[in-house]
Amino acid sequence: DIVMTQSPDSLAVSLGERATINCKSSQSVLYSPNNKNYLAWYQQKPGQPPKLLIHWASTRESGVPDRFSGSGSGTDFTLTITGLQAEDVAVYYCQQYYDTPSTTFGQGTRLEIK
Amino acid sequence: EVQLVESGGGMVQPGGSLRLSCAASGFTFSSYSMNWVRQAPGKGLEWVSYITGRSTKIYYADSVKGRFTVSRDNAKNSLYLQMNSLRVEDTAVYYCVRDESGDGPNWFDPWGQGTLVTVSS
Numbered sequence: 010d011i012v013m014t015q016s017p018d019s020l021a022v023s024l025g026e027r028a029t030i031n032c033k034s035s036q037s038v039l040y041s042p043n044n045k046n047y048l049a050w051y052q053q054k055p056g057q058p059p060k061l062l063i064h065w066a067s068t069r070e071s072g073v074p075d076r077f078s079g080s081g082s083g084t085d086f087t088l089t090i091t092g093l094q095a096e097d098v099a100v101y102y103c104q105q106y107y108d109t110p111s112t113t114f115g116q117g118t119r120l121e122i123k
Numbered sequence: 124e125v126q127l128v129e130s131g132g133g134m135v136q137p138g139g140s141l142r143l144s145c146a147a148s149g150f151t152f153s154s155y156s157m158n159w160v161r162q163a164p165g166k167g168l169e170w171v172s173y174i175t176g177r178s179t180k181i182y183y184a185d186s187v188k189g190r191f192t193v194s195r196d197n198a199k200n201s202l203y204l205q206m207n208s209l210r211v212e213d214t215a216v217y218y219c220v221r222d223e224s225g226d227g228p229n230w231f232d233p234w235g236q237g238t239l240v241t242v243s244s
Binding site for chain 1: 167168169170173182184218224226227228229230231232233234235236237
């Protein structure tokens with residue numbers, strides 16, 4: 010299975026500042042024939058199910074604020090939140106779906122307000 | 124509005140069985156693949172099982188293969204997970220999630236609220 014490793018495990022960022030969460034896969038999740046990275050990002054607020062934010066590494070879901078952006082390719086990916094708001098406090102997960110059906114998630118990154 | 128509502132969770136002894144259900148509404152259920160994803164208390168996410176719209180492809184995580192069976196009834200807009208030979212490590216919130224891929228799990232959207240399964244003596 011592809012192992013997804015997120016860093017850091019937790020971080021605290023001031024309101025209005027930028028938060029950066031990294032995700033590294035143990036092997037490339039870039040499928041060369043279509044040049045797509047098979048990676049998604051989710052947000053899980055306390056007591057709620059996860060919510061899809063981004064798929065194909067950088068395609069933001071409808072209704073997701075544009076302060077959320079995804080980047081990266083191959084094995085290294087980043088979720089960036091610019092202009093952090095209080096409602097962004099959550100645990101964030103990356104997921105690879107390249108090695109289907111054995112899709113796997115990162116361990117999660119807890120984001121708090123400093 | 125797309126809705127997924129799980130039910131059937133509860134407490135069961137090791138070795139026991141439980142059947143989870145997921146009622147879907149707000150979309151053409153038979154057109155979508157579905158998955159079960161679980162989350163142990165305070166832990167991360169683990170994919171459990173996948174089934175295509177017409178049940179032609181079914182996949183399981185190695186951790187549940189041979190013990191869990193996924194099925195669906197498109198006439199009832201419902202997804203099921205039959206869990207047998209339950210172990211303490213199966214304790215988790217089980218989420219029903221929709222998937223647009225017909226060839227194995229892709230990204231998951233949306234997610235139900237989940238149902239808690241506790242395996243304990």
